[in-house]
Amino acid sequence: MKTKDIVLVALFTALLIVLGLIPPIPLPGVPVPVTLQTFGVMLAGLILGPVRGGLVLLLYVVLALLGLPVLPGGRAGLAVLAGPTAGFLLGMIPGAILTGWLAGRPVAQGHLAQGAGVWWQVLRCWAASMLGGVVLVYAFGIYWMAHVAGMDFPKAVWVMLVFVPGDACKAVVAAVVAQRIRRLNLV
Amino acid sequence: MNAAFYVVGQSPIHRLPAGRKLATLALAGAALMWVHQWQFLCLALVLVLGLLALSGVTFRQLLIQVRLLGWFILALGAYSAWAESPALALEMMLRMSTLVIAAQLVSMTTPLTQMMTVVEKVLAPLDRLGWVRAERVALACGLTLRLIPELALQWQDIREAQAARGLKPGVLTMLLPMLLRTMRRAEELAEAIDARSSG
Amino acid sequence: MLIQFKNVFVHRDARVVLSGINLSLTEQRIGIMGPNGSGKSTLIRLINGLLLPHSGQILVDGRDTRQDVRAIRRSVGFVFQNPDNQIVFPIVHEDIEFGLKHREPDAATRRARARVALEQLSIGHLADRLTHTLSGGERQLVALAAVLATEPELLVFDEPTTQLDLRLRNHFARVLSTLHQPTIIVSHDFELMQTMQRVLVIRDACLAFDGAPGQALAWYREHCA
Numbered sequence: 001m002k003t004k005d006i007v008l009v010a011l012f013t014a015l016l017i018v019l020g021l022i023p024p025i026p027l028p029g030v031p032v033p034v035t036l037q038t039f040g041v042m043l044a045g046l047i048l049g050p051v052r053g054g055l056v057l058l059l060y061v062v063l064a065l066l067g068l069p070v071l072p073g074g075r076a077g078l079a080v081l082a083g084p085t086a087g088f089l090l091g092m093i094p095g096a097i098l099t100g101w102l103a104g105r106p107v108a109q110g111h112l113a114q115g116a117g118v119w120w121q122v123l124r125c126w127a128a129s130m131l132g133g134v135v136l137v138y139a140f141g142i143y144w145m146a147h148v149a150g151m152d153f154p155k156a157v158w159v160m161l162v163f164v165p166g167d168a169c170k171a172v173v174a175a176v177v178a179q180r181i182r183r184l185n186l187v
Numbered sequence: 188m189n190a191a192f193y194v195v196g197q198s199p200i201h202r203l204p205a206g207r208k209l210a211t212l213a214l215a216g217a218a219l220m221w222v223h224q225w226q227f228l229c230l231a232l233v234l235v236l237g238l239l240a241l242s243g244v245t246f247r248q249l250l251i252q253v254r255l256l257g258w259f260i261l262a263l264g265a266y267s268a269w270a271e272s273p274a275l276a277l278e279m280m281l282r283m284s285t286l287v288i289a290a291q292l293v294s295m296t297t298p299l300t301q302m303m304t305v306v307e308k309v310l311a312p313l314d315r316l317g318w319v320r321a322e323r324v325a326l327a328c329g330l331t332l333r334l335i336p337e338l339a340l341q342w343q344d345i346r347e348a349q350a351a352r353g354l355k356p357g358v359l360t361m362l363l364p365m366l367l368r369t370m371r372r373a374e375e376l377a378e379a380i381d382a383r384s385s386g
Numbered sequence: 387m388l389i390q391f392k393n394v395f396v397h398r399d400a401r402v403v404l405s406g407i408n409l410s411l412t413e414q415r416i417g418i419m420g421p422n423g424s425g426k427s428t429l430i431r432l433i434n435g436l437l438l439p440h441s442g443q444i445l446v447d448g449r450d451t452r453q454d455v456r457a458i459r460r461s462v463g464f465v466f467q468n469p470d471n472q473i474v475f476p477i478v479h480e481d482i483e484f485g486l487k488h489r490e491p492d493a494a495t496r497r498a499r500a501r502v503a504l505e506q507l508s509i510g511h512l513a514d515r516l517t518h519t520l521s522g523g524e525r526q527l528v529a530l531a532a533v534l535a536t537e538p539e540l541l542v543f544d545e546p547t548t549q550l551d552l553r554l555r556n557h558f559a560r561v562l563s564t565l566h567q568p569t570i571i572v573s574h575d576f577e578l579m580q581t582m583q584r585v586l587v588i589r590d591a592c593l594a595f596d597g598a599p600g601q602a603l604a605w606y607r608e609h610c611a
Contacts, residue, residue, distance in 0.1 A: 003384075004377035006323055010330035011338075011369050011376075017331070018338045019358075036358070047366070059327060066302040067193060067294050068332075075252050077294030082216065082286035083256040084263050145263065148279070155270070177362055181370065322487060329475040329484070336518035337470070375471045378436055382464040383472070383485045383532070 009052050013059045016040040017070040037072060039170050041092045041137065042129040045099025046178035054097040061089060087144025091137040099132030106182035118179070125175035125182075133174070134167045194295045200242040205301040206308065208293045216286050225274070228281035235289045244295050253291055260284060303328065326380070341368060387447055387540050387568050388412050389433060394442035396428055403428045405591045407442070411570070417582035417599065418572045421610050426572050426588045430542050433570070434462040446540070460489075463538030463567075467545040469522075469529035478504075478520075479513040482532045489536065503535035504528075507561060523554040530561070541569040547578060576603055 019036045040060070045053035060070065069076040071089075080089050103125050142156045200208075215231075222228055239249065250257070260283050268276035307321060314321040345361050345368075354360060391409040395402070404425045420426040431437040432444050435455035444451045446458045466472050475481040482500035483493075490496045504510045507527050512520065520528060526546070533541065547555045559578060562569065571578065579585055585602035587595035587610070595605045 001323065002377070003380050004373055006327050007330065007373045007377045007380065008370070010327045011334060011373055013327075013331045014334035014338050015365065015369055017335055018342060021339070043366070047370075055327075059331060062306075063328070063331065065294075066306070067297065067299050075255070077252060078212065078290035079253050079256060079287045079294065080290075082290040083253075083283060084259050085256065148263075148283070173359060173362075177366065180363060181366055184367075184370075326474065326484070329480065332476040333474060333481075333517060336516075372471075375466075375468070376474075379464075379466050379471045380474060382434060382436060382459065382466070383474075383536075384459070384488075 005052055008048060009055045009059060012044055012048060012052075012056045013063070016044065016056065016060055017063075017068075020070055020072055037092070038095075038133050038137065038167055039174060041095045042099055042133040042171060042174035043178060045096040045101075045132055046103050046125050046129065046174060047181055048100065049103075049105070050097045050100030053100040054093055057093045057096040061093060064089070084145045084148050085141065088137060088141035090144075091140025094140065095132045095137040097132070098136050099128045102128035102131055103178075121182075122175050122179050125178055126171050129171035129174050130168065133171065134164065138163075193298050194242075194244045194248055196243040196296065198242045198296070200238060200292070201296045203296075205297045205305045208297060209305060212289060212293050215289065219282050219286060222282070223278060225277050225281060228278060228285065232281055232285045232288075235285050235292070239288060239292055242292060242296050244292065249288065249291055249295070252295070253287055256287055257284075260287070330376075338365075338369070341365065388445075389447075389540070389570075390443075390445040391429075391432070392443040392445070394432065394439045394444060396425070396432070396437065396439050402591050404432075404439075404588075407593055409586070409593070409596075411584075412568075413583040414568045415582045415584075416568075416570045417579040417585040417602075418570065418588060419574065419579060419585060419602065419606055420588035420594075424588045425591045427544060429588060430464075430544060430570060430572055433540075433542055434459050434464055436464075460536070461539040463533035463536060463541045465530055465533050465541065465543045465546060467548060469525040472529040472532065473517050473525060476517055478515050478517055478528055481517060481528065482535050485532050485536050499535050500531075503531040506534060506564075507531050522549060523551075523557070526550070526554075526558075527561075534565075539567060541565065541567050543569065543571040543573070545573055546571065547573060547575045579603060 044056040064070050064076050067076050138160050146153045146156050264276045264280040310319055310321040313319040345364050389411040391407045394407040396404040418426050435451040449458050473481050479500050483496045486496045509527050547558055580599050582599050585599045595602050
């Protein structure tokens, strides 16, 4: 871990926190306001890769648990671990790792033909975001919730499906934005 | 940043060392998993509420933090009562409420600096083993905290700049410039840190 | 303290950044000037090994920057242009103590040394402040205090007064006069350069002038305006 890696992790974690403090966006037709947290998982994994992305989320979760009011709504504390949503919070860490791993290393400009090559990269990033930032996080979250509430796993999955369209849109934005940054090879 | 969260006070709970509070919480949490009779769980809840009263943290302050979790617990309880049995639902709700309140109580009576000291102590043996470099962890934490207000300001700056140019600043348009600036900053910061570290 | 540059060449991609630099620096107050992009920032970063030359050697009191970077960084204090890049921790005294972690295992001694460094610059009252609430001038002083706390043998400044207003620039000059370590300062500030003992002008990757400040400034005005 070079100094620059540590700095990137800290910068990104701070960015995640700042994004999280922006009031959630209420969207028409969606029952729960859209938070930017899953966004953070996707971006961290896509831009920094599995190792640093995972560390970003680890740092985020640890700081939140230690008492920094960085969870949406300015919340924090150990209560989350005791509650039913613990899986969603902790699941963000493996989520970022998976996203980063699936997205692969950024391809330097010029190695791929323009046009088709770019679209393929974006698609790959989108898929990585969905699998890591959505599917895996939900899997952890739902598993924990079911385990704790004695809820039926399949039934819980049906309930969560409500959020998937919103998250799919987030994944598109994340993929497009991340692609612009990955191309520049700044990291 | 800490203002709304940590409740300043001098209660006996406040004065307990952080490590002890955390260890007790962990043990209590594990223990409660084995308790199934609602009477005992009720007792545990009352005990925790008593500790809450002792600490000086008002119920209202606590509620602000755990309201969302509260709704979740209620929703799950309702579902559980319908899908499984009311008895099981009650047991789950009592246990979870107790643990949530206890956990939040510990958090709200322990300032961040004390928590970080505990983290340092926990990491110390790992540091000796060579698994984790505690100094780098401390650097990452400090740096993150230090950067939050600055990035928040940068967000404002970008929003102003975009508004001045006639663009409507939404999260989507601001994200890219924000990320670019962040990535570029890393280079300079790393250089300065390297210059200061001699080990 | 003796700093030697021996036949130093530095290039980035296809561009030559520094070419054929040979220097022997011993003076107490040395200034370095040059147009933007001339290579002067690279020059000072070679001193504490932030950059390494592609050929040639830099010796700091006999230590080669290619081999003894750690020892060199312990004795060279580097103050960057933008103090925001240098301040790492959210509370002032924490940031100063950070630089001392390796030299001083005892927390209480670290705290004491941090306090001494702050007092030296008359900013002891800032010890418990949050770094993001400091003004630009205060931040610069804190960054300097952090470097001074490590008791370096040599101080290197990269454009210390560029972002300061007149009052702060004067204050900086006063502070500078109280420092006993030899200092090397890169700057565009003519008034500051006047107070140096020796001024180097870097232009187009080469050492273009080396001499007394008055003459150096005259040469600069004539050739680099």
